[in-house]
Amino acid sequence: MGVEKSPALMPYGEEWRDSRKLINMALSQSAIKKYHAVQEDIAALLNKDLLEKPNDFISHLRLAAGRVVLSVTYGLFAENSQDQYIADAEEAMDLLGKGMAPGAFLCDYFPIMKHIPTWMPFHWRKEAERGRQAIQRTVELPYVAVKKMFSENCAPCSFTENLLSQRTDDPKFDEHAMWAASAMYGAGTETTFATSLTFVLAMAMNQDIQKKAQLEIDSIIGTDRLPTIADAAQLPYTMAVIKETMRWHPSVPISVPRRTSEDDVFRGYHIPKNTLVIPNFWAISQNTSNPGQFNPDRYLNQSMLDPSEWIFGIGRRICPGRYLAENSLIAIICGILSAFDILPLQNETIHPKFSPKHISFPEDFPCQIKPRSREKVELIHSCSVEAKLHFQNK
Numbered sequence: 001m002g003v004e005k006s007p008a009l010m011p012y013g014e015e016w017r018d019s020r021k022l023i024n025m026a027l028s029q030s031a032i033k034k035y036h037a038v039q040e041d042i043a044a045l046l047n048k049d050l051l052e053k054p055n056d057f058i059s060h061l062r063l064a065a066g067r068v069v070l071s072v073t074y075g076l077f078a079e080n081s082q083d084q085y086i087a088d089a090e091e092a093m094d095l096l097g098k099g100m101a102p103g104a105f106l107c108d109y110f111p112i113m114k115h116i117p118t119w120m121p122f123h124w125r126k127e128a129e130r131g132r133q134a135i136q137r138t139v140e141l142p143y144v145a146v147k148k149m150f151s152e153n154c155a156p157c158s159f160t161e162n163l164l165s166q167r168t169d170d171p172k173f174d175e176h177a178m179w180a181a182s183a184m185y186g187a188g189t190e191t192t193f194a195t196s197l198t199f200v201l202a203m204a205m206n207q208d209i210q211k212k213a214q215l216e217i218d219s220i221i222g223t224d225r226l227p228t229i230a231d232a233a234q235l236p237y238t239m240a241v242i243k244e245t246m247r248w249h250p251s252v253p254i255s256v257p258r259r260t261s262e263d264d265v266f267r268g269y270h271i272p273k274n275t276l277v278i279p280n281f282w283a284i285s286q287n288t289s290n291p292g293q294f295n296p297d298r299y300l301n302q303s304m305l306d307p308s309e310w311i312f313g314i315g316r317r318i319c320p321g322r323y324l325a326e327n328s329l330i331a332i333i334c335g336i337l338s339a340f341d342i343l344p345l346q347n348e349t350i351h352p353k354f355s356p357k358h359i360s361f362p363e364d365f366p367c368q369i370k371p372r373s374r375e376k377v378e379l380i381h382s383c384s385v386e387a388k389l390h391f392q393n394k
């Protein structure tokens with residue numbers, strides 16, 4: 001599909017190390033502090049969208065996740081979900097998601113199949129070509145837009161703007177920079193969306209847990225402002241809800257296949273160099289008592305391994321966006337809990353189903369999202385006006 005140029009899917013080597021260094025710098029724990037305000041503003045705009053069109057909650061959550069990464073990566077603001085960059089990226093991610101579902105495109109697992117002639121009536125060849133075009137647009141268009149603004153001295157601060165200010169004579173500079181930026185966008189949007197949608201599903205199915213988290217937020221933060229990312233340390237139960245959301249259904253149940261770079265032994269099994277290893281995060285998520293039950297209490301007990309230790313991968317390919325992602329989830333989830341009740345529809349039981357893609361999220365489910373009070377409606381309005389102003393003044 002052409003995605004082998006993306007640092008996320010590139011084999012280990014010098015090119016990957018160079019891109020990864022840039023991404024690590026942009027997304028380090030200290031670097032991402034400057035995005036707290038943007039993430040909180042995006043959570044405030046999400047609340048406004050949920051208030052106005054609660055039934056479209058899935059597309060609002062998708063837009064919020066896309067807005068964070070678009071803003072951090074390119075300094076661009078998406079007005080709505082019809083925004084061209086968001087629409088292109090969604091199409092690309094949809095096709096890539098199908099292509100990366102384990103075994104979906106046989107050529108991922110049996111590279112020799114890539115050499116089968118194009119006339120072969122294989123469904124995956126057609127899908128791969130559509131995916132290649134969508135990915136190309138996603139990779140090029142936002143980068144070209146930022147590059148133009150940069151040449152006119154009006155590019156807002158972002159990962160791409162920062163890269164452009166360090167431009168080298170390398171003839172491949174643009175290609176490397178645009179793929180590094182798009183890797184962040186591609187890897188960061190769908191995963192954050194999937195986790196926040198899983199949260200909404202879990203709340204619609206677990207009213208008591210939702211009320212307990214709301215009570216904690218009300219008692220610590222009060223009811224006249226929205227929680228901030230800095231408040232997280234004071235909200236242990238709400239943080240346990242976020243952790244349980246990540247464990248209950250990991251957004252990447254089966255991670256990116258990797259090859260071992262040397263011989264290894266694991267629990268008595270000999271693993272030869274070059275073995276394809278597929279990390280199974282789903283199995284890790286199930287390694288607890290009654291795994292199907294949504295139970296944040298398991299994280300109030302210190303002995304339970306925090307899911308952020310494994311849902312983001314391990315080793316040198318560990319997700320570089322993990323700190324940014326956690327903050328987005330804090331802003332989005334605390335913002336929703338503080339302002340809305342998520343309720344099941346009367347007389348309807350939810351039977352959760354998750355998409356069988358590489359990045360897996362709940363399939364359509366019925367629920368109601370209602371503001372918790374008239375005061376909350378006013379708060380949602382005033383916070384969203386402020387947030388909009390912040391974006392306009394950038």
Ligand code: HEM
Nearest residue numbers: 008183184187188191192252256312313314317319321325
């Ligand atoms: C809940 C949200 C997220 C989850 C669950 C998640 C999970 C993952 C996982 C499992 C991997 C593969 C790790 C491996 O191969 O061992 C990964 C890689 C990656 N993620 Fe994330 N991620 C999230 C958010 C983000 C965000 C917000 C960004 C950037 C803005 C990001 C950027 C990346 C990149 C660039 C890679 C490729 C790293 C490499 O191959 O060197 N991710 N992520």
